[in-house]
């Protein structure tokens with residue numbers, strides 16, 4: 117009787133242990149994403165300059181930089197799975213959209229594969245528990261359409277014409293359009309003027325919905341910043 121009871125107890129413990137393990141296995145290893153878009157004019161007019169992709173000059177629109185898994189304390193995982201390398205064949209149906217919406221501007225000129233591969237291996241592998249490669253890139257493309265940054269700014273009279281705009285007006289317009297407060301990262305043009313470089317929006321762990329940022333990156337723009345042409 118006694119041994120039967122302890123056998124039963126052991127079985128219960130085993131079931132509880134396995135349940136805990138399965139929760140561990142499907143739980144995400146990150147808390148949210150930063151969805152980061154770059155203004156090409158601000159990538160190119162710096163001292164470092166840029167190179168247009170081999171497929172031609174991108175359109176004058178925000179381009180995707182990346183979809184980055186992050187922790188609520190501001191730290192982030194990177195290069196999480198070297199066995200899950202970038203495979204071009206998995207995103208062949210997205211190539212045209214990626215060339216348009218996720219263009220590479222680094223030198224020397226490339227066709228995008230290197231940039232996408234870097235972003236997948238550094239960041240994408242850290243969210244592979246929720247988005248495998250094809251869906252990771254598709255999620256980023258969908259988020260860009262959803263945020264529609266340039267149209268929101270232009271409609272509010274904030275145009276990429278080298279003019280100077282208040283940081284608070286830029287943030288306000290993006291909040292109005294997306295529902296959420298963005299983080300704006302600035303850089304300096306070759307004359308040292310502070311300008312709108314990247315826009316960060318936060319996204320839940322599914323990769324589909326914007327959320328308020330649990331934590332903002334470090335860094336500060338001036339209260340008036342330029343929005344250069346491209």
Ligand code: 5GP
Pocket residue numbers: 150184185186190191192193238333
């Ligand atoms: P930088 O030092 O130029 O701000 O960032 C260099 C790279 O580090 C970024 O392109 C990105 O790959 C990564 N990185 C910088 N800050 C963050 C962050 O707050 N979260 C995540 N996930 N990656 C970041």
Ligand code: 5GP
Pocket residue numbers: 154159181182219220221222230231234235238
């Ligand atoms: P991260 O800063 O995300 O870690 O990495 C950016 C890497 O992608 C750098 O090695 C950079 O040279 C390369 N890269 C290629 N094209 C672009 C681009 O258009 N913008 C940025 N920010 N990086 C690019």
